[in-house]
Amino acid sequence: xxxIVLLKMVPDVVEELELxxxxxxxxxxxxxxxxxxxxxxALEEALLLKEKYSGTVTVVAxxxxxxxxxxxxxxxxxADQALKITDGDGTLGTRAGAYRLAQTLSSVPGLLPADLILxxxxxxxxxxxxxxxxxxxxxxxxxxxxxxxxxxxxxxxxATVLREFPGGVRGEYEVKLPAVLGIQAAEKPPRYVPxxxxxxxxxxxxIQSVPAATAADGGVGLLPVEEMSKPEVTExxxxxxxxxxxxxxxxxxxxxxxxxx
Amino acid sequence: MGTANHGVFSLxxxxxxxxxxxxxxxxxxxxxxxxxxxxxxxxxxxxxLMQYPxxxxxxxLRAGELEKVFTSDSLLNCVACYACTxxxxxxxxxxxxxxxxxxxxxxLRLPEMPAELQRALENKLRYGNPMGExxxxxxxxxxxxxxxxxxxxxxxxxxxxxxFVECYSSYYPRGQQCARxxxxxxxxxxxxxxxxxxxxxxxxxCGRLSWERGLYNTLMxxxxxVLGKYQFKLIVTSCPHAYDAFRYRYTALRFNYDxxxxxxxxTQYLDRLKPRLRRKVSYKVTxxxxxxxxxxxxxxxxxxxxxxAIPGGKLVEMTHNRxxxxxxxxxxxxxxxxxYYKAKGxxxxxxxxxxxxxATGADVLAVACPYEISRFEDALxxxxxxxxxxxxxxxxxxxxxxxx
Numbered sequence: 001x002x003x004i005v006l007l008k009m010v011p012d013v014v015e016e017l018e019l020x021x022x023x024x025x026x027x028x029x030x031x032x033x034x035x036x037x038x039x040x041x042a043l044e045e046a047l048l049l050k051e052k053y054s055g056t057v058t059v060v061a062x063x064x065x066x067x068x069x070x071x072x073x074x075x076x077x078x079a080d081q082a083l084k085i086t087d088g089d090g091t092l093g094t095r096a097g098a099y100r101l102a103q104t105l106s107s108v109p110g111l112l113p114a115d116l117i118l119x120x121x122x123x124x125x126x127x128x129x130x131x132x133x134x135x136x137x138x139x140x141x142x143x144x145x146x147x148x149x150x151x152x153x154x155x156x157x158x159a160t161v162l163r164e165f166p167g168g169v170r171g172e173y174e175v176k177l178p179a180v181l182g183i184q185a186a187e188k189p190p191r192y193v194p195x196x197x198x199x200x201x202x203x204x205x206x207i208q209s210v211p212a213a214t215a216a217d218g219g220v221g222l223l224p225v226e227e228m229s230k231p232e233v234t235e236x237x238x239x240x241x242x243x244x245x246x247x248x249x250x251x252x253x254x255x256x257x258x259x260x261x
Numbered sequence: 262m263g264t265a266n267h268g269v270f271s272l273x274x275x276x277x278x279x280x281x282x283x284x285x286x287x288x289x290x291x292x293x294x295x296x297x298x299x300x301x302x303x304x305x306x307x308x309x310l311m312q313y314p315x316x317x318x319x320x321x322l323r324a325g326e327l328e329k330v331f332t333s334d335s336l337l338n339c340v341a342c343y344a345c346t347x348x349x350x351x352x353x354x355x356x357x358x359x360x361x362x363x364x365x366x367x368x369l370r371l372p373e374m375p376a377e378l379q380r381a382l383e384n385k386l387r388y389g390n391p392m393g394e395x396x397x398x399x400x401x402x403x404x405x406x407x408x409x410x411x412x413x414x415x416x417x418x419x420x421x422x423x424x425f426v427e428c429y430s431s432y433y434p435r436g437q438q439c440a441r442x443x444x445x446x447x448x449x450x451x452x453x454x455x456x457x458x459x460x461x462x463x464x465x466x467c468g469r470l471s472w473e474r475g476l477y478n479t480l481m482x483x484x485x486x487v488l489g490k491y492q493f494k495l496i497v498t499s500c501p502h503a504y505d506a507f508r509y510r511y512t513a514l515r516f517n518y519d520x521x522x523x524x525x526x527x528t529q530y531l532d533r534l535k536p537r538l539r540r541k542v543s544y545k546v547t548x549x550x551x552x553x554x555x556x557x558x559x560x561x562x563x564x565x566x567x568x569x570a571i572p573g574g575k576l577v578e579m580t581h582n583r584x585x586x587x588x589x590x591x592x593x594x595x596x597x598x599x600x601y602y603k604a605k606g607x608x609x610x611x612x613x614x615x616x617x618x619x620a621t622g623a624d625v626l627a628v629a630c631p632y633e634i635s636r637f638e639d640a641l642x643x644x645x646x647x648x649x650x651x652x653x654x655x656x657x658x659x660x661x662x663x664x665x
Contacts, residue, residue: 014388014395030397034387192374195386196475
């Protein structure tokens with residue numbers, strides 16, 4: 001089975017996010033990038049599938065700071081090939097990013113057809129959750145998102161996947177391969193890879209750089225950012241004091257005064 | 262027990278030693294001289310819970326059946342406390358040589374790494390601290406130190422003492438209180454000191470960082486480069502795990518700086534300290550010997566000398582003291598395996614230790630390792646002893662008595 005994993009770097013929220021002077025982007029001075037957590041789950045699911053059905057895993061990422069570390073880590077974990085799409089500025093939105101990924105997948109010889117293209121169901125930068133749907137649309141493949149489990153019938157070329165819905169509802173779907181799946185969570189937490197293995201991968205394996213196929217937006221329409229702002233801080237946190245009875249009475253009065261009782 | 266080691270090893274274990282080439286090194290050949298007496302298993306705080314305690318591991322090694330040992334997770338209970346090593350009548354460095362090598366293989370074969378430990382290891386690599394805090398905030402505590410604390414990358418002039426603060430003292434709120442107390446005591450004693458600030462990263466823990474050799478080497482190479490940038494006469498660290506790492510592991514990268522832990526360092530200033538310990542106290546204090554500082558490096562008397570110098574304080578001993586100390590459970594990765602142990606229904610070693618401390622009737626449990634503060638404070642709360650006893654770093658008690 002041939003699996004492609006799409007990986008994206010997102011801001012690491014260990015540092016406080018600051019706005020750039022123009023108010024339209026994040027200040028990148030102290031910003032660090034980290035692999036999107038959901039994409040790490042997509043990679044883990046791909047590695048679990050490889051272990052179960054055998055095959056290959058290729059990780060494809062848009063260029064961004066620290067992306068090499070993420071790709072070497074993926075190789076050390078068991079991915080067979082790592083591709084980096086260069087010329088990117090690392091700040092592409094989901095739409096432009098999806099277009100660039102789809103274009104690259106089609107233009108690099110030997111990548112397609114793949115049985116499965118997995119990516120995270122969403123990323124913390126915009127929570128759009130559109131990478132899987134857009135890539136599938138551009139490649140003309142079926143797509144299912146918010147996936148938490150995959151099993152494959154390799155002879156029939158069909159995958160059975162579990163999707164998660166709000167309120168604890170889950171649904172089982174069948175999809176004909178090849179397909180694009182947005183992964184919510186792998187069946188196991190992303191594995192630990194000993195640092196010695198990552199260091200060995202850096203010495204013995206290589207990341208393949210491929211130039212982006214076309215202009216960033218490819219005509220699908222970049223969404224320009226007009227303004228970016230921090231969430232507004234509202235005031236008022238009233239601390240109630242007294243015995244539990246007094247506090248309960250005060251609470252009732254406040255709720256009644258606001259018409260909530 | 263005349264032949265038992267009392268903790269001091271003149272040479273660090275060779276960095277290249279592995280299970281395959283064990284017999285090529287004197288330390289490895291020594292492992293094979295085991296007489297199967299079982300003292301190691303008997304002295305191990307988790308020995309009764311191990312499917313393969315050290316004695317059986319050596320038996321399996323001789324029988325060529327180590328692979329069986331690797332498939333049991335029982336060695337995750339090893340808290341690298343050096344108890345077996347200290348008591349081995351053949352002088353085998355179990356904690357330093359054999360157990361980390363076996364643990365590494367156990368870990369690599371685990372179907373799933375305990376989540377808490379995995380996060381701590383990944384955080385150490387990415388952020389240089391196990392908590393996953395921003396490396397840019399490592400020196401943030403300095404602003405509230407109350408005394409000037411020089412940061413070397415801001416002011417790189419030569420300095421007498423490079424104080425290696427370490428993670429828990431830099432980030433953990435109770436640890437920061439110890440860091441502030443240490444800065445104040447150094448300042449009051451006129452010590453010319455400076456810190457690495459945000460350039461510092463976790464030294465890598467004792468004993469090959471809980472089995473993660475690659476991570477250990479990465480941190481070691483990084484810290485050696487940073488240390489090489491500055492001129493200083495002595496490294497002082499408040500963390501026995503960093504002390505252990507520097508003293509026994511960094512030597513592989515030609516670490517030959519003069520090194521002290523804060524407690525023996527301050528003991529050198531005892532004459533200058535004594536007249537400054539003005540505040541009379543009325544507590545009874547018991548001291549917990551940390552594994553790395555006590556059992557592994559034989560620092561037993563210095564902490565007691567400092568505690569006895571505090572006027573009015575009365576020092577009482579726990580049943581298990583000095584070489585017989587019981588680990589707080591934080592070593593060898595145990596700091597990040599509490600949930601794992603708890604899920605298995607094991608007693609937390611910190612709770613076992615705190616029960617013994619409370620039994621002395623002491624009001625204060627004095628420690629010299631930043632891991633122990635959180636471990637023992639949590640244990641006191643869990644056991645309902647939080648009104649009976651408080652946990653203080655010795656330096657905090659000194660600062661209090663000095664009224665700085």
